Amino acid sequence: MSKGRTVQVECQCGQFLFKYFKACSGRLIKCFLDEIQDDGVGIFDAPLGIRPAFCGCGKGIGIVRIVRRRPALKLNQGAIQKIRI
Numbered sequence: 001m002s003k004g005r006t007v008q009v010e011c012q013c014g015q016f017l018f019k020y021f022k023a024c025s026g027r028l029i030k031c032f033l034d035e036i037q038d039d040g041v042g043i044f045d046a047p048l049g050i051r052p053a054f055c056g057c058g059k060g061i062g063i064v065r066i067v068r069r070r071p072a073l074k075l076n077q078g079a080i081q082k083i084r085i
């Protein structure tokens with residue numbers, strides 16, 4: 001049984017984005033904002049819904065949406081380095 005672990009999410013340019021505790025195995029798809037740790041690029045300040053959160057290199061790393069009544073960053077899989085646990 002997997003207990004999950006904290007993963008470091010990075011942009012494809014190598015910039016550290018944030019840390020996130022991933023509870024189950026498989027690909028990281030979305031991150032609830034209240035579970036993001038060490039926000040390195042201001043994801044908490046990203047506007048809801050329309051505009052993506054950006055890395056310093058200009059890549060859109062994901063869009064904040066409400067998922068089960070909680071704001072969550074839905075990751076742009078093409079912009080971040082692959083994470084699997």
Ligand SMILES: [Zn+2]
Pocket residue numbers: 011012013014015055056057058059
């Ligand atoms: Zn970047």
